[in-house]
Amino acid sequence: MKPEKTNVHSVFYFFGRFIHNSYPIILFIYILSASGSTYAQEKEIVHPGKTMTAIRVNPETPKIDGILDDEVWQHAPASGDLLQVDPKEGEPATEKTTIQIVYDDEALYVGVMCYDSEPDKIVARLARRDGWTEADLVSIDLDTYHDHQTARWFMVNAAGVKSDGQIYNDTCKDGSWDGVWEARTAIHDQGWSAEYRIPYHTLRFSPKEEYVWGMHLGRYISRKNESDQWCLIRKGVNGWVSQLGHIEGIRGIHPPRHLEVMPFALGRSTFLPESPANPDGMDLFSSVGLDMRYGISSNISLNATVNPDFGQVEADPAILNLTAFETFYEERRPFFLEGRGIFSTPGSSLFYSRRIGRQPSRFPIPEDSKLIDKPDATTILSAAKLTGKTAGKTSFGILEAVTAREYATIERTYTDPATSLEQIMREEHLIEPLTNYFVGRVQQDVMKSSNVGAMLTAVNREDDVPAYTAEVDGNLKWYDGKYSLSTRLAGSHTGPAGDRKDGYEAVAHLHRSEKWIGGGLNLNARSPGFDVNDLGFVGRSGKMDSFGFIHVDIDKSWLFVRRMGFWTCNWTNWNYDGVDLGKGANFYNWIETKNRWFMDWCISKGFEAFNDTETRGGPLVLQPSSIGYFASFGTDESKPISMGLYIGGQASEGLSSNNSLYVGLGIRPASYIQLHIGTSYGTGHNYAQWVKDTEDAAGRHYVFGELDSQTLDISTRLNVSFTPDLSFQIYMQPFVATGDYSNFKELARPRSYEFTPYDGLDFNPDFSRRSLRSNAVLRWEYSPGSVLFLVWSQSRSASMETNSPSLRPYEDLRSSLTDEGQNVFLIKLNYWLGL
Numbered sequence: 001m002k003p004e005k006t007n008v009h010s011v012f013y014f015f016g017r018f019i020h021n022s023y024p025i026i027l028f029i030y031i032l033s034a035s036g037s038t039y040a041q042e043k044e045i046v047h048p049g050k051t052m053t054a055i056r057v058n059p060e061t062p063k064i065d066g067i068l069d070d071e072v073w074q075h076a077p078a079s080g081d082l083l084q085v086d087p088k089e090g091e092p093a094t095e096k097t098t099i100q101i102v103y104d105d106e107a108l109y110v111g112v113m114c115y116d117s118e119p120d121k122i123v124a125r126l127a128r129r130d131g132w133t134e135a136d137l138v139s140i141d142l143d144t145y146h147d148h149q150t151a152r153w154f155m156v157n158a159a160g161v162k163s164d165g166q167i168y169n170d171t172c173k174d175g176s177w178d179g180v181w182e183a184r185t186a187i188h189d190q191g192w193s194a195e196y197r198i199p200y201h202t203l204r205f206s207p208k209e210e211y212v213w214g215m216h217l218g219r220y221i222s223r224k225n226e227s228d229q230w231c232l233i234r235k236g237v238n239g240w241v242s243q244l245g246h247i248e249g250i251r252g253i254h255p256p257r258h259l260e261v262m263p264f265a266l267g268r269s270t271f272l273p274e275s276p277a278n279p280d281g282m283d284l285f286s287s288v289g290l291d292m293r294y295g296i297s298s299n300i301s302l303n304a305t306v307n308p309d310f311g312q313v314e315a316d317p318a319i320l321n322l323t324a325f326e327t328f329y330e331e332r333r334p335f336f337l338e339g340r341g342i343f344s345t346p347g348s349s350l351f352y353s354r355r356i357g358r359q360p361s362r363f364p365i366p367e368d369s370k371l372i373d374k375p376d377a378t379t380i381l382s383a384a385k386l387t388g389k390t391a392g393k394t395s396f397g398i399l400e401a402v403t404a405r406e407y408a409t410i411e412r413t414y415t416d417p418a419t420s421l422e423q424i425m426r427e428e429h430l431i432e433p434l435t436n437y438f439v440g441r442v443q444q445d446v447m448k449s450s451n452v453g454a455m456l457t458a459v460n461r462e463d464d465v466p467a468y469t470a471e472v473d474g475n476l477k478w479y480d481g482k483y484s485l486s487t488r489l490a491g492s493h494t495g496p497a498g499d500r501k502d503g504y505e506a507v508a509h510l511h512r513s514e515k516w517i518g519g520g521l522n523l524n525a526r527s528p529g530f531d532v533n534d535l536g537f538v539g540r541s542g543k544m545d546s547f548g549f550i551h552v553d554i555d556k557s558w559l560f561v562r563r564m565g566f567w568t569c570n571w572t573n574w575n576y577d578g579v580d581l582g583k584g585a586n587f588y589n590w591i592e593t594k595n596r597w598f599m600d601w602c603i604s605k606g607f608e609a610f611n612d613t614e615t616r617g618g619p620l621v622l623q624p625s626s627i628g629y630f631a632s633f634g635t636d637e638s639k640p641i642s643m644g645l646y647i648g649g650q651a652s653e654g655l656s657s658n659n660s661l662y663v664g665l666g667i668r669p670a671s672y673i674q675l676h677i678g679t680s681y682g683t684g685h686n687y688a689q690w691v692k693d694t695e696d697a698a699g700r701h702y703v704f705g706e707l708d709s710q711t712l713d714i715s716t717r718l719n720v721s722f723t724p725d726l727s728f729q730i731y732m733q734p735f736v737a738t739g740d741y742s743n744f745k746e747l748a749r750p751r752s753y754e755f756t757p758y759d760g761l762d763f764n765p766d767f768s769r770r771s772l773r774s775n776a777v778l779r780w781e782y783s784p785g786s787v788l789f790l791v792w793s794q795s796r797s798a799s800m801e802t803n804s805p806s807l808r809p810y811e812d813l814r815s816s817l818t819d820e821g822q823n824v825f826l827i828k829l830n831y832w833l834g835l
Contacts (some may be wrong), residue, residue, distance in 0.1 A: 002400060039587035050231040050245035051081040052215070054101040054108075056252070061104055064197045066160070066799045068100075068111045075113070076100040082219060082228040087562065089235060089555065093228040095191070097138075097219050103250055104364055107199045112138050114158075114219060116191030123222035123638065124158035124187060126672040126721035128729060128779065130175060133674060135159060136222050138194050141167065141244060143214025145299070146395050148242040149445050151214060152203065156183040158192045159671070168341040168395075170449045170477055171240045176337030180260070180785040180832060184439040201258030201834065204299045206391045210251040214244035222638055235555055238481025242449040260293040262579035262785070264830035271823040291335070291830070300388030305335060305383070333357075335383060342387055342397035343441050343455070344796040347474045347507035347524060350457050351399075351439050352537035354382065358494055360406035360432030362464065369429070374408035378432050393445040395453075399438070405462075406432035414744030432584035434462040437535060450476045459534045467494035467534035471505075492532050503530030503541060519550040528576055540613065543581065547571045564591040572608075578622060580609040586628075599633035606652075610751065615702045619750030621688075626652035635666075642666040644678075655753075657691040658684035674719040682711040688755065689743065691765050703758050705765065710807040712736045725781040732774040736812040738805040739767045768805035772798040772816040785832030796821030 055076055062070040080098040084091050096115040099295065102378035114136070116122055127133035137157035143150065149170050155163040162183055165175035175492075179202040205211065217230035233243030270283040289307035296302055329339055335355035343351045347358045357380045365371055383401040385728040390396075407428040416423045436459070443453035451475040458468040488507040495501045504527050511520035528542035549569035557563070559764065566589040586604035593599075606626040614621045630648030643666065649659035660682040667675040689707035693700065718730040745755035778790040798819040 008375050011289060021210060047293040051248055053077055053248060054103055054247050055247040057102045057104055062109050062195060064182045064184050064195050066184035066193055066195050068113060068193050072102050073100055073111050076102050082230055083232040084226060085229055086227045094226060095221060101216050101247060105253060107197050110140060110196035112194045112804045113190045119189055119191050122187055122192055122224050123160050126159045128719060128727040130163045134222055137220050139218045141216035143241050144203045145389055145623040146213055147445055151241045154181060154196060154198060156185060156194050158185055158187060160185045166341055167241055169244050170343060182290055182784060196280040205255050206299050206595040207255055213247045214241060215247045216244045237448055238513055251832060257295040259835040261833045261835060262291040262830050264289055264828060266828045268826045273820045302386050304384040305382060321404055342395055343439060345455060345471060346488040346509060347505055348532060348538040350455060350469050350471060350532050350536040355535050356401050356437050357403060362432045363430055365408055365410050365429055369410040369412045372409040372411055374431060375406050378406050379404040395443040397441045401437045403435045405430060405434050433464050436460045449481060454509045456681050458537045465496045469532050482512060482524050494531050494534060501526040501529040501531050505530050510797045517552050534669055542576050543573060545573050560593050562592045562594045575612055579612060583607045592667060596636035604628040616693060618693060618702050622751060622753040624653040624753055627648055637666060640668045655687035656685060672721045676717045678715045680713045684709045702747040703761060704745055704755060706743045707739055707741055709739045712807060712809055727779050734772045734806060734813050734816040736770045738807050740804050741765045766803060766805050768802055769815045770812050787830055789828040791826040
């Protein structure tokens with residue numbers, strides 16, 4: 001019988017650790033908030049710029065239907081006179097646009113009228129929410145903190161497809177945030193119009209008698225490839241939120257302490273190959289849970305989840321990784337995506353949220369046992385996230401999560417003392433302890449558009465060693481943002497008492513950018529003991545990097561070119577013993593043509609250096625000089641058919657080489673259907689691919705082989721959007737990789753690329769692997785914030801042992817559809833309640 005995963009005492013214990021860990025941060029936030037509130041109210045910076053006035057409506061409010069025929073729109077002042085950013089920067093827009101804003105005690109209402117002299121040519125295409133499709137659109141940015149650093153954007157295209165997100169640090173965008181707001185559009189003989197209702201609980205602002213908010217309106221006219229702005233932010237200007245115009249006239253409203261509750265129910269059927277752990281090949285699972293958002297104050301919110309479902313709807317792509325380093329995968333779970341910008345810092349990631357809930361593997365199974373079954377993921381018992389910004393312009397984020405104990409099913413063979421017969425015993429073995437994850441971050445705005453910050457992370461495990469990291473950082477801008485400096489100093493502390501590791505990382509990124517030319521210098525140093533992978537992500541430590549670059553952007557059109565740019569850079573890497581690990585330079589050029597095609601190319605030169613990881617902890621291996629290249633082009637994505645092509649490769653002194661080819665095809669047979677098929681094929685010949693280290697009476701041998709490899713990847717995405725709120729998506733990726741080793745040899749001597757024959761290999765390292773990953777998702781937002789998901793996902797794979805494997809495209813791709821694997825059918829229903 002499997003032991004219980006957790007108990008109430010353990011959960012409370014670890015939440016107690018949360019209070020203990022976060023106390024200094026909460027105290028720091030309180031001090032800054034108290035001391036900074038007067039400053040924020042008396043010395044608030046108001047930048048000159050375009051201004052419009054909002055008026056109060058009561059009791060009549062607009063009906064959100066996209067048609068601006070309500071009485072309130074007949075009296076609200078309108079603002080317009082948009083200017084082009086593209087194609088003719090600074091000139092008046094070719095089509096007229098007006099914006100009106102009204103408000104009541106509950107929400108902000110926005111009406112945008114997009115006049116068009118040829119309304120039959122308006123491009124209105126459907127897509128899934130937050131999904132990009134080429135179409136006419138309008139976008140509104142709101143800086144309701146009025147800190148010139150943070151904003152939220154609300155975008156809607158002519159077909160009514162919504163998209164939203166957050167901007168932080170003036171220019172950094174995060175599209176993972178999803179607010180609950182309404183927008184409708186209508187196409188008519190004068191053009192098209194958009195009507196918004198944005199509740200105050202979707203925004204964040206501090207209470208005042210009268211408000212001045214930053215505001216920006218952008219319009220895109222697809223057929224003309226024209227981008228217009230209400231308050232022109234010219235190309236090359238350093239900053240975005242700091243350049244916005246303003247809304248005035250909002251008074252007599254109060255930021256709500258809003259409670260959002262989202263209960264959900266989940267049912268899942270998993271079909272697996274029959275095994276001792278699953279004799280019937282089927283696993284049924286159901287659960288209910290609760291997600292909650294609570295506005296603790298006007299600008300501080302708490303996100304919490306009980307018995308959460310952190311299932312991932314979209315699968316990770318398959319790749320071939322023969323290096324000594326871990327592959328980085330993007331986060332896809334909404335709880336961790338939302339508001340992640342506050343946890344972003346220069347340098348290595350101290351917070352890699354996919355560590356939370358990963359496949360359990362902390363403790364190995366005993367050597368004398370056989371693994372029967374283990375969970376695919378660690379159960380997350382509960383999680384909470386506190387984020388906000390004080391009146392003193394201090395942003396903060398605190399995240400807490402508790403994961404359960406996890407057990408693997410193993411078998412052991414033992415001799416029964418009574419009968420002297422061997423018996424097989426099945427038992428549960430602990431492979432992941434009860435664990436508490438904590439992340440705390442504060443960031444203080446300084447000067448016009450700069451900030452300084454600090455961050456702490458802690459991983460506390462039951463009956464196991466903890467891990468801690470801490471850092472301070474700064475993002476400073478001066479001379480109207482032409483110069484910027486990003487810095488960070490971080491430290492890590494992990495490992496058991498007898499083998500404790502302490503390390504640091506120091507980062508400095510200095511950039512200078514004018515309208516058409518810029519450059520910079522990046523320096524990064526990670527000491528050998530720097531280890532943040534308990535909760536963060538770093539590829540390797542014990543390394544110093546320098547990277548310098550210059551770029552030139554030419555926005556004036558000539559001949560067939562609409563705009564173009566150049567980039568050149570050089571880099572040097574070395575370890576803490578002063579060994580050169582890499583150095584080189586490259587030149588890059590990109591071109592956008594007048595018919596909206598895009599092309600670019602790059603050539604790079606890598607100079608002779610050393611590799612200190614190739615032998616997995618053994619001697620240095622010389623790395624020959626190399627030449628690399630790539631070139632790509634893509635056609636106009638607004639057309640019913642578009643395509644892209646990529647070729648690239650690298651060669652090192654005639655010994656090793658790799659080449660890759662990618663062809664992509666996009667098809668839009670109707671305004672609500674998007675199909676994209678991408679095929680990539682790669683070949684490689686590695687003169688010396690590490691195989692294993694071995695030791696005998698003659699000494700230590702570092703064994704390599706010549707590896708000829710091939711990969712084939714076909715990725716297909718189909719999106720069908722029936723309405724802005726109802727969509728169906730299919731993703732499928734069959735992937736095949738083969739590797740044929742020959743001419744086994746061992747490193748002749750350290751710091752060389754010379755080898756001697758080796759014939760003592762006792763296994764065949766050749767490989768032939770294939771996999772299929774696919775998802776089919778029906779998403780219906782049947783009410784604002786409430787969503788129904790129907791999901792079917794497959795994960796199939798096979799690995800064959802064979803001599804001299806070769807790629808067989810037709811046979812391998814066909815077989816990937818029938819290989820053993822798992823099928824998952826899932827239904828999830830949540831319901832949003834705003835209280």
